[in-house]
Amino acid sequence: MAFHFEVLATDPSGARLGRITTPHGAIDTPAFMPVGTAATVKGQTQQDLEALDAQIILGNTYHLYLRPGHELIRRMGGLHKFMSWSRPILTDSGGFQVFSLSELRKVNDDGVTFRSHLDGSEHFLSPEKALEIEIALGSDIAMVLDECIEAPADRSRTKAAAARTLDWARRSRDYFAKHGEATKQMLFGIVQGGAHEALRIESANSLVDLDFPGYAIGGLAVGEPHPVTCEMTKAVTARLPADKPRYLMGVGKPEQIADYVALGVDMMDCVLPTRSARHGCLYTSQGRVLIRNSQYATDPRPIDENCRCAVCQRYSRAYLRHLYSTGEFLSTILNTHHNLYFYLDTMRKIREAIGFGKLETFRSDLQSRLQRAERTGGRVSG
RNA sequence: GGACGGGUGGGUGAGUGGCUAAAACCAGCAGACUGUAAAUCUGCCGCUCCUUGCGGGCUACGGAGGUUCGAAUCCUCCCCCGUCCA
Numbered sequence: 001m002a003f004h005f006e007v008l009a010t011d012p013s014g015a016r017l018g019r020i021t022t023p024h025g026a027i028d029t030p031a032f033m034p035v036g037t038a039a040t041v042k043g044q045t046q047q048d049l050e051a052l053d054a055q056i057i058l059g060n061t062y063h064l065y066l067r068p069g070h071e072l073i074r075r076m077g078g079l080h081k082f083m084s085w086s087r088p089i090l091t092d093s094g095g096f097q098v099f100s101l102s103e104l105r106k107v108n109d110d111g112v113t114f115r116s117h118l119d120g121s122e123h124f125l126s127p128e129k130a131l132e133i134e135i136a137l138g139s140d141i142a143m144v145l146d147e148c149i150e151a152p153a154d155r156s157r158t159k160a161a162a163a164r165t166l167d168w169a170r171r172s173r174d175y176f177a178k179h180g181e182a183t184k185q186m187l188f189g190i191v192q193g194g195a196h197e198a199l200r201i202e203s204a205n206s207l208v209d210l211d212f213p214g215y216a217i218g219g220l221a222v223g224e225p226h227p228v229t230c231e232m233t234k235a236v237t238a239r240l241p242a243d244k245p246r247y248l249m250g251v252g253k254p255e256q257i258a259d260y261v262a263l264g265v266d267m268m269d270c271v272l273p274t275r276s277a278r279h280g281c282l283y284t285s286q287g288r289v290l291i292r293n294s295q296y297a298t299d300p301r302p303i304d305e306n307c308r309c310a311v312c313q314r315y316s317r318a319y320l321r322h323l324y325s326t327g328e329f330l331s332t333i334l335n336t337h338h339n340l341y342f343y344l345d346t347m348r349k350i351r352e353a354i355g356f357g358k359l360e361t362f363r364s365d366l367q368s369r370l371q372r373a374e375r376t377g378g379r380v381s382g
Numbered sequence: 383g384g385a386c387g388g389g390u391g392g393g394u395g396a397g398u399g400g401c402u403a404a405a406a407c408c409a410g411c412a413g414a415c416u417g418u419a420a421a422u423c424u425g426c427c428g429c430u431c432c433u434u435g436c437g438g439g440c441u442a443c444g445g446a447g448g449u450u451c452g453a454a455u456c457c458u459c460c461c462c463c464g465u466c467c468a
Contacts, residue, residue: 117419250417
């Protein structure tokens, strides 16, 4: 069987140590998945990602459909071959663009009409169309199209979006059953329901009835407070089947990751390590380093003295600040490498902690260190 | 020696009588970023005081005077810079 998910260990906190097997290799969970929207994790080569030991990366249906086009990628042998990445890929459906391109789209029960952010041309994405694209791309994990809404949103709006998302999930499942290949791709359903617990529970229960091989929790970390994100996640994971992977979409900050893991989340992705890197924000075991700050101009130390990444083995804060200040390409490359290492390494440590049944200890250590750093000025000082 | 043109806040450079502590951009300083419309966005950026307010005081458009209720803007002289003519 091409796809397989097994839970190898559980932690008293509720965290799970697991492994997803795919035709392109295994993914150890809990996993952090670097975001590679346009068939590239910005600033990193595929060799870099392999060196970082990224086991899976994301691609985006909407972006790849617009450019270079999914048919072109199909002709080029699929997304893996096209981008020369032989490990697993998860494609997001365009559901998040329903949220982020709010001024450029219209949603109705059929699907979403977008005006391209590139040239203004109009495009229609339905659950079926999104899957047609994802099948052409050949990702290992495909996401259903969902309606991701803003926070806060009132109950009726949230209920409507969750209902539509559920309807789209059913259509997606049916389309995939007819046109997809379960030996090549896993299709994940997405729970919505905003910050309304009852709607979350209803959404989760109904989605489970559709029997997907994996479940995602969407529409969180879109502006609501972190404790709310956790409450909603907890309400949902409690109702998802234990033998299926759970993917919390779009999270999170370093200090939040272990919280989600403790709530039974197996997969997450986030643009923070890559985007923040480009913006000069570096994550460390001692808090954030805003590398453009003048205090680092003559700082000979690595970003993080406890970090074993290639950047920290070789370059000083002073040099990295210089690269950032002068707008050099290398700044993006090195900063991204470090941040991804930090996220992926944090996940490795989390997996290790779960294996020992010590996630709570790890989590409180990490959080107290990071929170102390934020209190003392939000960044590493010495 | 003469004829033009020009000297504005760290830089470039708008501004020809009040709406100008002075556009814009750059540099500088700080912050934000959560399924990527993001190598982006936001704030500060003369000094100073406080009850931090679309607050008060001071200083400021080469220099010194002058005209005016009011001057970066008009006048006089001087000093610099550029171009051209002797």
